[in-house]
Amino acid sequence: MLFNSLGGKTAPADFREATIQGQAPDGGLYFPEKLPALDAAFLKDLKKHSREEIAFRVIQPFVGNTIPENDLHEIVSDTIAFPIPLVKVDESIESLELFHGPTLAFKDIGARFMSRCLGYFARGEKRKITVLVATSGDTGGAVASGFHHVEGVDVVILYPSGKVSPVQEKQLTTLGGNITALEVEGNFDDCQRMVKQAFRDEALRKHRFLTSANSINVARWLPQQFYYFFALQQWNAATPPVIAVPSGNFGNLCAGIMAWKAGLPVSHFIAACNINDVVPRFLQDGKYVPEAARATISNAMDVGDPSNFVRILEIFRENPDGLHQMLSAVSITDDETRATIREVYRDLNYRLDPHGAVGYTALHRWLGDHAGESGLFLETAHPIKFPEVVEAETGEKIPIPGALLHLLDREKSATLIPNRYEVLRDLLFN
Ligand SMILES: *Cc1c(COP(=O)(O)O)cnc(C)c1O
Numbered sequence: 269m270l271f272n273s274l275g276g277k278t279a280p281a282d283f284r285e286a287t288i289q290g291q292a293p294d295g296g297l298y299f300p301e302k303l304p305a306l307d308a309a310f311l312k313d314l315k316k317h318s319r320e321e322i323a324f325r326v327i328q329p330f331v332g333n334t335i336p337e338n339d340l341h342e343i344v345s346d347t348i349a350f351p352i353p354l355v356k357v358d359e360s361i362e363s364l365e366l367f368h369g370p371t372l373a374f375k376d377i378g379a380r381f382m383s384r385c386l387g388y389f390a391r392g393e394k395r396k397i398t399v400l401v402a403t404s405g406d407t408g409g410a411v412a413s414g415f416h417h418v419e420g421v422d423v424v425i426l427y428p429s430g431k432v433s434p435v436q437e438k439q440l441t442t443l444g445g446n447i448t449a450l451e452v453e454g455n456f457d458d459c460q461r462m463v464k465q466a467f468r469d470e471a472l473r474k475h476r477f478l479t480s481a482n483s484i485n486v487a488r489w490l491p492q493q494f495y496y497f498f499a500l501q502q503w504n505a506a507t508p509p510v511i512a513v514p515s516g517n518f519g520n521l522c523a524g525i526m527a528w529k530a531g532l533p534v535s536h537f538i539a540a541c542n543i544n545d546v547v548p549r550f551l552q553d554g555k556y557v558p559e560a561a562r563a564t565i566s567n568a569m570d571v572g573d574p575s576n577f578v579r580i581l582e583i584f585r586e587n588p589d590g591l592h593q594m595l596s597a598v599s600i601t602d603d604e605t606r607a608t609i610r611e612v613y614r615d616l617n618y619r620l621d622p623h624g625a626v627g628y629t630a631l632h633r634w635l636g637d638h639a640g641e642s643g644l645f646l647e648t649a650h651p652i653k654f655p656e657v658v659e660a661e662t663g664e665k666i667p668i669p670g671a672l673l674h675l676l677d678r679e680k681s682a683t684l685i686p687n688r689y690e691v692l693r694d695l696l697f698n
Contacts, residue, residue: 269332271486272299274578283335284389287382287487288397293413297575298486299582304329305358306531314501319352320345322501323494326530327381330490335388342492342531343384344397347377352495354502357618360635360642361628362509364499367621371409371439372650372671373568374520377495379407380413385419385481385487390420395477398696399423400466402459405432406568406649409439411481412447423481424696426450426459429684435653435672450695454687465689472696483519484575492523496532499644508533510643512631513656514623515539515597516569518547518576525583525594535641536641537595540630542566545599547577551592565602565657566622568649598630610661621651 270280275296281289286298288637306325306386315324323344331340350368350370369376390397397419401411408425415423425440429451441449452459466472467480483489496511504511511534513521521539526535539547542564550556558573584591608625612618620628627645635641651658652666659665668676 269304269330269629270301272301273297274299274582282334283331283385287385287485288389288672290482290485290579297484297579299579300330303529303583306673308531311531311533314497319348319494319498319501320481322497323348323491326497326527326673327491330486331385335385339388343381343388347381347491348494348498350376352498354499354644355618357612357628358616361631361649362503362642362644363618363624363628364495364644365647366495367647367650369410370413371651372669373406373410374492374495374646374648375406375410375483375488376413378483378492378519379481381413381491382481382485382487383411383414383418386415386421387418390418391458393420393477397421397477397479399481399538400426400463400696401481402426402456402463403432403440404428404456404459404567405436406653407482408432409436412440412443412449416443416445416447418446422446422448422670424448424450426452426463426692428455428459429453431455433653435675438675438678438680441680441682442675444681449682450692451682451684452687453684454487457689458687462687462689462692466692466696469693472693476696481519489519489523489576489579489656490526492520493530495646496524496527496534500532500534503644505642507641508535510534510536510538510631510638510641512538512540512627512634512643512645513676514566514569514627514646514648515541515547516544518574518580522576522583522591523578528594529583529633535643536634538630538634538646539595539597540627541597541599542569542605542626543599544570544572545597546572547574548597548599550577551595551597564622565605565654566626568623569626571682586658593615596634598633600626600629604656606661608632609658613662613664619651619658621647621649622654622657625650652681 273292273296275294366374
């Protein structure tokens with residue numbers, strides 16, 4: 269399987285090349301030249317197959333011969349080595365809990381898969397690979413955890429000092445080994461600017477093999493299909509679900525649509541956005557107008573120009589009507605999100621995080637207009653990651669999950685640096 273650049277100016281790349289490069293040299297996103305379809309008999313018997321087998325069958329066509337089957341089996345099993353349960357919230361709504369991984373957010377799945385693929389590819393490289401990322405919180409933790417102990421790959425993470433939550437900071441700074449945390453005296457934009465400058469620095473790139481681990485990388489994007497299949501394995505209603513996806517950069521939702529294209533039964537997708545509503549407005553009036561991101565309580569979705577949306581448009585390029593049939597988008601305010609957290613806890617005894625709450629609100633609204641349907645939403649983070657907001661609405665302390673107990677006792681180790689590129693450059697040269 270080859271991947272074309274949506275920029276249209278680069279030669280196609282295989283999975284290895286696309287994973288190592290991240291973004292195509294022309295600045296475009298990689299997109300598979302052909303969308304694979306799964307065997308109908310296999311899909312019909314989804315419940316009979318193991319999760320490992322399903323994940324392998326889903327991803328193998330994309331990986332092609334760049335990773336031998338045995339190694340890919342191992343990578344896939346390792347990626348999904350934690351539960352992903354579908355939990356009933358009320359009569360017509362279920363929650364796909366994607367927060368049982370090591371950093372308690374769904375990004376673990378993409379990050380774990382990508383890290384293991386890159387680790388495999390690093391074996392064939394003479395130079396050590398350095399993954400360089402700027403994070404405003406969640407991505408960095410998932411990447412750090414995913415790459416920890418992966419041989420042949422170093423990870424350097426820049427985060428804004430004082431602007432990530434205490435849990436997030438611990439997740440970034442306590443691993444050690446091949447993970448280096450740089451605490452930047454500045455904001456997230458400074459971190460991102462410094463990283464971008466490093467990628468443009470030819471002399472540095474001769475010295476170190478730099479790659480990114482952001483959500484546009486095909487090795488982070490494509491494995492997100494897995495859990496849509498796992499959801500359907502656990503789905504017992506007679507008709508396929510409506511699926512609401514809390515969306516920011518739209519990688520997660522785009523993976524769901526890929527799963528549907530491959531044959532997974534889904535009746536409709538809802539892009540559940542906060543007030544960053546570029547896509548809801550686009551679906552309404554056909555105009556795509558990017559904006560500066562606005563801050564909300566579901567901050568992992570504060571994106572004003574979602575990078576993966578072009579991939580969704582590409583899937584429907586030859587069938588624009590299909591886009592509107594299959595996808596709706598809604599924008600939910602912080603007040604509505606808070607009310608949902610409060611009411612769902614009070615009435616249904618289910619504790620939502622702010623991102624999942626946006627998904628629940630969107631789905632609940634849809635089902636109110638479509639009697640007889642039922643659906644699921646993706647619960648993308650554990651509520652403990654946003655304790656202030658959640659505890660204020662539920663009026664109760666959130667029990668600390670086991671995965672976090674020992675984390676909070678760990679010693680922070682980060683290098684404090686000013687927000688100047690030269691300082692980062694010196695560090696990377698040494
Ligand atoms: C990243 C993130 C999202 C948004 O996912 P996209 O793939 O960027 O749309 C939603 N919720 C949480 C908790 C996240 O960390």
